[in-house]
Amino acid sequence: MAAAAQALSGCGLLLAAAALALLAVAIGTDSWYETDARRHRERCRGFGHKRSDPPGSMSAPSSHLPLRARPPRALLPGRPPAPAPAAAAAALDSHCGRRFNSTVSGLWRRCHRAGYEPDSEELIRKGVIQRCTAVKYHYTSSSLPRNLPINITNTIRQDEWHALHLRRMTAGFIGMAVSIILFGWIIGVLGCCKQQELMQYVAGLLFLMGGTCCIISLCTCVAGINFELSRYPRYVYGLPEDISHGYGWSMFCAWGGLGLTLLAGFLCTLAPSLNTSRASVQKPRQENGAV
Numbered sequence: 001m002a003a004a005a006q007a008l009s010g011c012g013l014l015l016a017a018a019a020l021a022l023l024a025v026a027i028g029t030d031s032w033y034e035t036d037a038r039r040h041r042e043r044c045r046g047f048g049h050k051r052s053d054p055p056g057s058m059s060a061p062s063s064h065l066p067l068r069a070r071p072p073r074a075l076l077p078g079r080p081p082a083p084a085p086a087a088a089a090a091a092l093d094s095h096c097g098r099r100f101n102s103t104v105s106g107l108w109r110r111c112h113r114a115g116y117e118p119d120s121e122e123l124i125r126k127g128v129i130q131r132c133t134a135v136k137y138h139y140t141s142s143s144l145p146r147n148l149p150i151n152i153t154n155t156i157r158q159d160e161w162h163a164l165h166l167r168r169m170t171a172g173f174i175g176m177a178v179s180i181i182l183f184g185w186i187i188g189v190l191g192c193c194k195q196q197e198l199m200q201y202v203a204g205l206l207f208l209m210g211g212t213c214c215i216i217s218l219c220t221c222v223a224g225i226n227f228e229l230s231r232y233p234r235y236v237y238g239l240p241e242d243i244s245h246g247y248g249w250s251m252f253c254a255w256g257g258l259g260l261t262l263l264a265g266f267l268c269t270l271a272p273s274l275n276t277s278r279a280s281v282q283k284p285r286q287e288n289g290a291v
Contacts, residue, residue: 009191013264101117107174170224187206
């Protein structure tokens with residue numbers, strides 16, 4: 001039983017070390033969220049010259065489709081309805097008026113993806129723009145769009161504060177998770193060296209606590225990304241539907257570290273119970289011998 005308990009503790013500590021490595025990789029890399037705007041830029045280059053879409057294709061974003069858009073106002077008598085192709089072309093033109101780049105985003109930086117856009121690569125090579133920009137964890141009014149009505153500006157300012165709060169929670173809780181897991185790993189190693197069951201049990205509880213902080217951080221990160229995509233006004237912060245976007249491998253490293261942390265906590269809290277059951281079985285025999 002003692003050998004099984006030691007094996008469980010050792011496996012838990014190895015899993016915790018692997019979880020720390022995955023979380024460190026996730027924190028230090030920038031592939032939490034990725035966007036690919038190559039298809040959108042190709043469509044915008046073809047827009048206004050010769051459409052390369054096949055006949056009958058649906059090139060307008062789904063938010064501008066008749067069944068998804070807001071119900072139009074009642075038409076005045078004698079006024080003909082606007083043609084659908086013209087509305088779709090205007091929607092595409094409004095999206096092409098903004099510049100979208102293929103980027104990767106992490107906790108600390110947002111970078112242009114290498115090799116995705118030759119014109120951006122040329123500007124980076126000339127030093128006109130930077131490859132990466134820092135993610136801001138402090139409020140600044142310079143990020144607010146200009147020449148907007150005061151009510152829209154106030155809404156954007158409130159949303160900026162909310163997005164900033166979510167970014168701070170993501171970085172803060174994942175930092176707490178790494179610190180707690182590292183402290184629990186040190187306690188677990190000392191418990192294994194000194195054969196202290198209580199220290200191993202405490203290490204398991206610390207692993208579970210660190211996993212809880214990691215869950216809060218990752219859920220806050222997902223909520224922050226969804227909030228950024230749904231911010232108002234949509235023509236400033238929304239993404240066209242022909243831009244592919246999703247979570248990167250750094251996010252999956254963080255989720256993998258979370259799973260390993262919870263499993264390590266379960267093993268380290270289970271290991272002392274094996275020695276406890278063995279001691280409870282041998283205790284009456286020792287008392288009979290003493291009498």
